[in-house]
Amino acid sequence: MISYSRSIIQRLQMDVMGVIIFLSGCSGSSVHGPNTVEAFIGEMFTVTCYYDTYYTNYEKYWCKGENWKNCMILIETTGSEEEIHKGRYSIKDNHTSHSFSINVYTPQKTDSGFFWCGINKYMWDKMTKIEINLSALPSTVKISATTFTTLPTTTATLxxxxxxxxxxxxxxxxxxxxxxxxxxxxxxxxxxxxxxxxxxxxxxxxxxx
The missing domain is CATH 1.20.5 (Single alpha-helices involved in coiled-coils or other helix-helix interfaces)
Known part of the structure; x- marks a missing residue:
């Protein structure tokens, strides 16, 4: 009876550990990037995220949404180092530095908000959340310099x-x-x-x- 109870407890412990490992799959411990990115509307910016060596050949992606459950993938890699272009976005994986970079060209106001760097993994993806803050370009003031020419004294005398x-x-x-x-x-x-x-x-x- 005691041995039977121990076996049940061990199985429960294993199940709990399995659930913990299962749930931890969506955490950002294996991929990380900047918490926030400040950029200007109309001016290209780049976001770089880093990952563990284990996920070198996995597909990486860039998705938009405040919640990781329903974020919309904008662009993703193929698992190789090939640079992918799609609309106003490009993404490239670097297996040497274990990082992937996303370029956003001519960003618009809609590119503000919460985004995710993600690794496509079976059942639960590895993801990290990034906030993008876009603001208008500061206005530039052009100051035209006026040049005054002073004639030499000798010229005036002549x-x-x-x-x-x-x-x-x-x-x-x-x-x-x-x-x-x-x-x-x-x-x-x-x-x-x-x-x-x-x-x-x-x-x-x-x-x-």
């Missing part, structure tokens, strides 16, 4: 010289022209005087006679 030199030239030419005109007038006066002087003498002589 410009002034060129500007005023024609006036000086005109003044000199005017002075020279005025001097030449005076000389011509004097010569003309002397010529007239030399022509009229004999006539005046003859007139005076006739009057005296």
């Amino acid at each position: 410009t002034a010289s060129v500007r005023y030199s024609p006036l000086t030239s005109h003044s000199s030419a005017f002075g020279r022209g005025q001097s030449q005109g005076s000389r011509l007038n004097l010569m003309y006066f002397l010529l007239l005087l030399s022509l009229k002087f004999p006539v005046i003498i003859l007139v005076l002589a006739a009057t005296a006679a």
